[in-house]
Amino acid sequence: MIRFFGVTKRFPGGQTALRDVSFDLDAGEFVFLTGASGAGKTTLLRLIYREDVPSEGQILVNGRNVVGLPAAKVPYLRRSIGVVFQDFRLIPRKTVFENVCYLPMILGESVKRQKEIVLDALQSVGLGHRMNAFPRELSGGEQQRVSVARALINRPDILLADEPTGNLDPELSLEIMHLFAEVNRRGTTVLLASHDPGMIARLGGRVLTLDNGELVNDDMEEPILGPDPAESLT
Amino acid sequence: MNLFQALAYFLREASKSLVRSWKSSLLAVLTIAISLFVGGLFLLATQNLSARAAEWKDEFQVTVYLTEGTTRAQRDDLYDLFDRSFVREVRTISPEDALATFRDSFPSLSEVFSDESGEMPFVASVELSVDPSKTESLDPWVESLRVNPASEMVDDDRDWLRELGRLIAVVRGIGLGVGGALLVAAVLTTASVIKLTAFLYLEEIRTQRLIGATEFFVRGPFYLEGLLQGLLGGLLALALLALAWFGVRPSGEASFWLPLVSEEFLDLPVQGALLLGGAASGLLGAVLSLRRESLRGPESD
Numbered sequence: 001m002i003r004f005f006g007v008t009k010r011f012p013g014g015q016t017a018l019r020d021v022s023f024d025l026d027a028g029e030f031v032f033l034t035g036a037s038g039a040g041k042t043t044l045l046r047l048i049y050r051e052d053v054p055s056e057g058q059i060l061v062n063g064r065n066v067v068g069l070p071a072a073k074v075p076y077l078r079r080s081i082g083v084v085f086q087d088f089r090l091i092p093r094k095t096v097f098e099n100v101c102y103l104p105m106i107l108g109e110s111v112k113r114q115k116e117i118v119l120d121a122l123q124s125v126g127l128g129h130r131m132n133a134f135p136r137e138l139s140g141g142e143q144q145r146v147s148v149a150r151a152l153i154n155r156p157d158i159l160l161a162d163e164p165t166g167n168l169d170p171e172l173s174l175e176i177m178h179l180f181a182e183v184n185r186r187g188t189t190v191l192l193a194s195h196d197p198g199m200i201a202r203l204g205g206r207v208l209t210l211d212n213g214e215l216v217n218d219d220m221e222e223p224i225l226g227p228d229p230a231e232s233l234t
Numbered sequence: 235m236n237l238f239q240a241l242a243y244f245l246r247e248a249s250k251s252l253v254r255s256w257k258s259s260l261l262a263v264l265t266i267a268i269s270l271f272v273g274g275l276f277l278l279a280t281q282n283l284s285a286r287a288a289e290w291k292d293e294f295q296v297t298v299y300l301t302e303g304t305t306r307a308q309r310d311d312l313y314d315l316f317d318r319s320f321v322r323e324v325r326t327i328s329p330e331d332a333l334a335t336f337r338d339s340f341p342s343l344s345e346v347f348s349d350e351s352g353e354m355p356f357v358a359s360v361e362l363s364v365d366p367s368k369t370e371s372l373d374p375w376v377e378s379l380r381v382n383p384a385s386e387m388v389d390d391d392r393d394w395l396r397e398l399g400r401l402i403a404v405v406r407g408i409g410l411g412v413g414g415a416l417l418v419a420a421v422l423t424t425a426s427v428i429k430l431t432a433f434l435y436l437e438e439i440r441t442q443r444l445i446g447a448t449e450f451f452v453r454g455p456f457y458l459e460g461l462l463q464g465l466l467g468g469l470l471a472l473a474l475l476a477l478a479w480f481g482v483r484p485s486g487e488a489s490f491w492l493p494l495v496s497e498e499f500l501d502l503p504v505q506g507a508l509l510l511g512g513a514a515s516g517l518l519g520a521v522l523s524l525r526r527e528s529l530r531g532p533e534s535d
Contacts, residue, residue: 051444072448079446089441102442105243106451108236150445 001027001158001189002048007057009043009213017043018054019213025191027157030184032200033193035210041193042086044210045160048191049081050074062157079103082151082188084161088143090135090150096122097131100150107154121149124179140167148176152183159183161192165199177203240454247455248462251431258427259463262519265423266467266512267474269416274475274508276409279495281504283402286494290395296362296376297389304384312384316362318375323363332356357386417515420467424519428460432524457520464516468509475500 002025009018018040025031033041046052047059050066059066062080069077090099097118104114122128125145135143144167151159159180165173177199184190194200200207200221209217252259298312316324327335333356337344347355364372372392380388432439442452482496500508 049444075443075446075448078444083444085444089437089444091438091441093438102447103445106447108239154446 001025001029001062002191003060004044005058005060007044007047007054007059009040009047009052010055017213018047018210020057021210021213021215022057023208023215023218025189027189028184028187029206030181030190031192031206031208032203033191033208033210034195034197034200036195038212039210040213041195041210042162043213045083045162045191045193048158048160049078049083079107079154080157082154082156082159084144084147084151084159084164086162086166088135088147090143090146092135094134095131096127096133096135096138096146099135099146100131100153103150103154117153118149121153122146124152125149126175141169141172144168145172145176148179152179155186156188159188159190159192161190163194164192165194165196173199240451241458243451244454244458248459251455251459252462255427255431255434258430259459262420262424262427262463262516263467263470266417266420266464266515267470269413269420269515270468270471270508270512271474271478272416273409273413273511274471274500275478276405276413277504277508278475278479278500280402280406280409281500282495282497283398283405285498287395287398287402290391290398294364294391294395296364296379296391298360298362298379299386299388300358300360301384301386302357308382308384312379312382315375315379315382316360320365320372321362322365323361325361325363327359327361329354329356329358332359417511421515421519421522424460424463424516425523427463427523428456428520429523431459432456453524456524457517460516460518460520460523461513462516464512464514464519465509466512467516468512471512472500472505472508 004021004023007018007021008016010016021040021044033044035041043052047054048061048066050069053067057067061077064077066077091102094102100118100121101114104117109117119128119131122131125148127142127145127149130138130142135146138146144164148161148164151161161180164180165176168176180190180192181203204221207217207219207221208215209219300309300312333347333354336347336356347353376388376390379385439452476499479496479499482492
């Protein structure tokens with residue numbers, strides 16, 4: 001589903017964010033991406049949805065070469081990937097409903113269908129009652145959950161999440177992880193960046209560890225709670 | 235999303251943006267309106283002048299003032315020259331008729347030529363109404379009238395009409411130049427306004443792109459915003475032109491020139507062209523402001 005071949009990313013200032021990173025993610029996997037702050041987790045995720053391009057190496061997503069993808073086709077790649085951004089990236093002047101509804105709207109869903117799926121997505125993150133609120137009226141945790149709802153609205157093939165529980169209390173974090181696990185169980189490949197060792201240890205599974213831009217570990221960790229992330233949380 | 239849904243979405247977003255940043259939008263609308271108003275004034279003047287010139291051309295006339303004391307044969311020679319296919323009507327004006335017309339036209343001067351003096355200040359003349367479609371071939375004919383011994387003087391409208399034609403071309407040229415220059419300024423103002431709006435929403439635009447919006451969806455609302463600004467500018471310019479026209483017409487009765495340039499308001503196609511010109515300049519401003527590099531975020535895309 002996702003394949004990295006010797007990917008290096010250098011920034012114009014000379015700083016190297018990723019060094020010769022190679023790995024494969026199969027369809028339906030649930031994988032943690034971990035490492036200290038500045039290890040390159042966010043850069044790696046950005047390369048997958050083509051917010052950035054590598055300095056060297058190749059990236060295949062769903063069989064498509066992301067590096068050489070023409071600019072006009074990038075939106076279609078992004079529609080197949082749900083992304084939960086670290087800084088939420090909600091549109092401040094739009095309501096919660098409008099934020100989540102953006103992709104269904106541009107995909108041409110009927111208004112009735114838009115309402116149904118947006119309400120469903122918001123209810124799944126516990127925000128069905130806040131759909132007319134603006135992002136500034138929400139707490140950090142609520143904004144995070146809106147971001148999750150928006151990422152899942154199109155039932156993407158791949159879900160990328162950058163520190164998705166960073167602003168949530170433990171109880172809500174578990175709920176969100178439960179949601180991700182459910183999505184994964186339906187066949188979506190999940191790559192979740194987190195520097196929360198407690199969460200990773202509790203859920204277990206495949207863990208990619210970055211250190212100073214290098215992929216230093218690609219291990220299976222035994223979960224404390226059980227072998228399946230979804231089961232671990234239920 | 236089909237085109238209709240997309241346009242409805244663009245319209246919603248563009249209207250919201252126009253209201254939200256109404257001050258800068260108003261600036262763009264006013265700039266477009268002023269440039270179209272100035273250009274429209276010149277168009278109004280040239281349209282009316284052209285209409286008057288066409289009327290005068292249709293009434294084209296050659297007046298031959300007859301020499302006194304010429305022989306019957308000389309006069310017959312002259313009258314033979316009037317027998318041409320392009321001469322529609324021949325009217326002979328006697329000196330008495332000419333005096334009566336003068337007195338009718340200038341009552342206050344009627345006493346200047348009293349009957350008691352016994353002198354007749356006017357000479358007989360012949361007014362020839364000419365088919366304007368053949369006016370280009372008239373030079374040798376008019377010249378033959380001039381050199382005929384029976385004609386004292388020949389008045390030919392064509393020189394004055396040629397001068398008027400040149401005046402119309404100059405007025406039209408000035409209008410195009412001034413209106414065009416102002417329209418360029420209006421396009422650049424609209425471009426700056428849209429660019430400012432786009433920069434204001436740069437983060438939002440980046441987010442839209444990151445979640446899969448195509449450039450069509452990202453830029454569409456901005457294009458429509460420019461188009462709406464231009465359309466509003468065009469409507470405002472038309473309203474100002476109509477006001478100016480209504481305002482000028484009553485005072486035109488006391489002037490020679492004002493009726494010439496303000497008898498009729500702009501034709502409907504010209505009004506439509508002004509509106510379209512406004513919309514096109516607004517759209518062009520938006521397109522210029524949203525060249526790809528203008529909206530690029532810090533990341534390469």
